[in-house]
Amino acid sequence: MAQDIFGQDCSLSDARVLNEWNAVQIGVLAHAARTADHLGAVLAAAPDFALGQAIKGLSVLMLGRSELRPVAQDALRDARAAFDTALPRERKYVEALAAWLDGAPSRTVALMEEVLTDWPCDTLAMKLSHGTRFILGDARGMRASVERVLPAYSADHPGHGYLLGCHAFALEETGEYDRAEITGRQALWTAPDDAWGLHAVAHVHDMTGNARAGLDWLEGREEAWAHCNNFRYHVWWHKALMHLDLGEADAVLRLYDTEVRKDKTDDYRDISNATSLLMRLELEGITVGDRWEELANLCAGRTEDGSLIFADLHYLLGLVGGDRRTATQRLVQRIRADGANPTTEAAQRMADPGCAAALGLEAFGEGDYRTAFGYLAKSRDSLQLAGGSHAQRDVFERMTIDAGLRAGNWSQVEAILEDRRRKRGGTEDNYAQARRALIASARNPRTDSRNNGDAQSVPAE
Numbered sequence: 437m438a439q440d441i442f443g444q445d446c447s448l449s450d451a452r453v454l455n456e457w458n459a460v461q462i463g464v465l466a467h468a469a470r471t472a473d474h475l476g477a478v479l480a481a482a483p484d485f486a487l488g489q490a491i492k493g494l495s496v497l498m499l500g501r502s503e504l505r506p507v508a509q510d511a512l513r514d515a516r517a518a519f520d521t522a523l524p525r526e527r528k529y530v531e532a533l534a535a536w537l538d539g540a541p542s543r544t545v546a547l548m549e550e551v552l553t554d555w556p557c558d559t560l561a562m563k564l565s566h567g568t569r570f571i572l573g574d575a576r577g578m579r580a581s582v583e584r585v586l587p588a589y590s591a592d593h594p595g596h597g598y599l600l601g602c603h604a605f606a607l608e609e610t611g612e613y614d615r616a617e618i619t620g621r622q623a624l625w626t627a628p629d630d631a632w633g634l635h636a637v638a639h640v641h642d643m644t645g646n647a648r649a650g651l652d653w654l655e656g657r658e659e660a661w662a663h664c665n666n667f668r669y670h671v672w673w674h675k676a677l678m679h680l681d682l683g684e685a686d687a688v689l690r691l692y693d694t695e696v697r698k699d700k701t702d703d704y705r706d707i708s709n710a711t712s713l714l715m716r717l718e719l720e721g722i723t724v725g726d727r728w729e730e731l732a733n734l735c736a737g738r739t740e741d742g743s744l745i746f747a748d749l750h751y752l753l754g755l756v757g758g759d760r761r762t763a764t765q766r767l768v769q770r771i772r773a774d775g776a777n778p779t780t781e782a783a784q785r786m787a788d789p790g791c792a793a794a795l796g797l798e799a800f801g802e803g804d805y806r807t808a809f810g811y812l813a814k815s816r817d818s819l820q821l822a823g824g825s826h827a828q829r830d831v832f833e834r835m836t837i838d839a840g841l842r843a844g845n846w847s848q849v850e851a852i853l854e855d856r857r858r859k860r861g862g863t864e865d866n867y868a869q870a871r872r873a874l875i876a877s878a879r880n881p882r883t884d885s886r887n888n889g890d891a892q893s894v895p896a897e
């Protein structure tokens with residue numbers, strides 16, 4: 437029986453094809469741009485490799501595009517046709533694809549955990565569990581999953597560095613910032629192309645309000661993410677956030693034009709980077725020119741998708757930013773209709789937190805900040821279920837805070853700022869400090885010399 441790069445039995449027997457499959461596995465872990473080429477080579481040579489078909493289907497579903505469901509369904513059909521010749525470990529992946537297509541990605545996660553029970557050093561299963569939990573907003577599950585298999589790894593396991601990168605990210609998302617930074621740095625020593633681990637350390641600096649340290653970490657390490665698929669734009673997005681917190685708007689816009697929005701795709705991850713960055717800039721009073729236009733045009737074409745509420749909320753940002761009221765209404769109504777009949781886990785998330793968040797964003801776009809604050813504040817408690825990271829969801833947190841300020845709800849805004857600080861290990865970024873100063877000066881206009889036009893724009897509570 438042939439063995440793969442992780443020392444596991446594999447039903448592929450041709451050495452050349454097995455090499456390609458090993459490149460797929462490492463490519464998934466490294467977010468490498470060439471992964472799809474390697475998978476294409478595997479399936480061209482061995483279309484009856486059920487595990488390869490399952491990975492194709494799962495990868496397509498992770499793109500969050502309804503028009504690609506038939507591709508995933510075809511992959512499942514081909515995988516099932518080869519089910520009898522697949523090994524027990526490989527069959528679990530096929531079942532995992534079927535579960536997601538049935539509308540239950542949490543079952544996909546459970547099946548990957550079943551793989552890890554018997555084969556804890558299957559780094560691909562670890563990454564799939566991690567990535568699916570990330571989409572589902574299950575940070576604690578991400579951490580528990582990684583920590584369950586960590587003891588089984590030897591230092592020279594080819595997936596060890598990538599495992600550390602996932603551990604770093606899970607530690608960061610569960611608030612263990614010091615350990616996350618150390619673990620992320622170790623991940624990079626072990627796997628120099630581990631962009632996910634590198635990016636976990638960037639998250640630490642974001643969450644602890646240390647933008648300068650974040651820039652120091654990223655600058656000079658560009659090689660660690662240059663090989664990536666569009667994940668590289670997300671790392672540039674993190675760098676742009678750091679410049680934003682330092683008030684370096686020109687650097688933010690330069691990165692937006694040259695890196696973050698280098699490819700003007702409608703991939704939801706690219707759209708989320710771009711829309712959230714433009715919205716954050718506007719909340720700081722920075723003019724973004726006509727940059728919303730191309731985003732709004734693309735987002736208007738995605739209103740019927742419904743694959744992921746995380747994607748939908750960012751399409752909505754693009755439509756609100758571009759002042760597309762008809763398309764905004766269309767998307768909000770579609771989210772509400774999906775949420776009214778939640779037969780899948782994706783639709784359950786349309787119901788909660790989707791509906792409240794979407795209505796809040798719509799009201800924000802209409803300048804109805806009292807309504808926007810009401811809905812956005814309501815969605816806060818469950819927004820984690822929309823998936824993504826704390827840093828990604830923070831754009832909605834900022835819109836909640838700024839809507840509350842504009843509506844004059846200072847005490848409620850202060851409570852949110854306090855909760856935000858608690859989640860950040862007691863630290864605060866310049867965004868939050870500026871909002872606190874605004875409230876202080878508005879409350880005490882005679883004694884606070886900082887009272888100026890900005891403060892006057894905050895109405896009385």
Ligand SMILES: [Fe+2]
Binds near residue numbers: 635639670674825827
């Ligand atoms: Fe990130």
